[in-house]
Amino acid sequence: MLAAARGAFAERGFDGATIRAIATAAGVDPALVHHYFGSKDQLFVAAIEAPVDPAELLPEVLAGGREQLGENVVRMLLRVWDGPMQPAGLALVRSAVGNDRGARLLREFLVTQVLRRVVGTLELSPREAEVRGALVVSQLVGVVLSRYVLRIEPLASSEPEELVAAIGPTVQRYLTGDVELPG
Amino acid sequence: MLAAARGAFAERGFDGATIRAIATAAGVDPALVHHYFGSKDQLFVAAIEAPVDPAELLPEVLAGGREQLGENVVRMLLRVWDGPMQPAGLALVRSAVGNDRGARLLREFLVTQVLRRVVGTLELSPREAEVRGALVVSQLVGVVLSRYVLRIEPLASSEPEELVAAIGPTVQRYLTGDVELPG
DNA sequence: GTCTATACGTGGATAGAC
């Protein structure tokens, strides 16, 4: 039933998904949904509960050393999104673009849960860390949107490792390379 | 009145925006909107009518020669989005992520109107052009989303030229650099 | 515990008065 909700939110966003449709997809009565979750909002937060914990993935990302950080970040992003994260992630992204609460939710998740962890392992001034982190996000968000939402070819059907090779260097440069820092 | 529609669609996406709200914002009667535009769909396409023609911007992008292509693309993107394109563009992006028709609309606009023009000026095999174009799009889409939708700092309030310096090299590499080409 | 019935609001669209 949560799976049905995730699927619906992923396909149609928060506003577009209806409790009726979710209930039908799950083969139950719409009233049951309210009975279990109370409201649509609560159902949503239950549905997008992160199926992966960023903290657990961190060691693997850092394992290759400083020079492989860029590729590892892209590799991990694709592994997670091609796998368990995709429905919940899509739901979150779709809703983030739809309304401002969702945008704030996603922004804070990205900044505090993902960015700070990766960037925090480099020795950087807070200011520089913020800038480099934002640049990385700009590329990663673009990959997710192009591959999973807009489905632009050949990005959408590329093998993960091909994208790692193509995009990893960009992330690497943003993290440790020579970048004029915007202010 | 079109301006009010653009603003509403930009803020709330296609589904979120209501004809009533648009009419109120424009200081007119909701029925008038139907009278002029017939339906919400038609109002939408009228509202997102591209305020800038990609073809006209092309010479300026190409002016600096092959080595400045990356920076010029980013510069033009920001100029257009910081200016006249922003409301219509936001409306399109918001709706593209919301429903699949919108996604197809945006994808086709990006691929045929923007990508092919820029990439077409390099001498590349169709296959390579497609790949490099998609990589460029992945970065540009990410910038737009981070800066204008998610409003991630410091991207959101950076000066355009700072972003040009930071992100231009990425686009340059995707266009003319050494990239392992995904398939 | 599960479903039927329904209240309540909202939004797109239309008919018709002036």
Place this chain on the structure above:
DNA sequence: GTCTATCCACGTATAGAC
């Protein structure tokens, strides 16, 4: 041409029967 009044469909949520 512009607005009032209204129709109709849909969606959330709740109350209450079984």
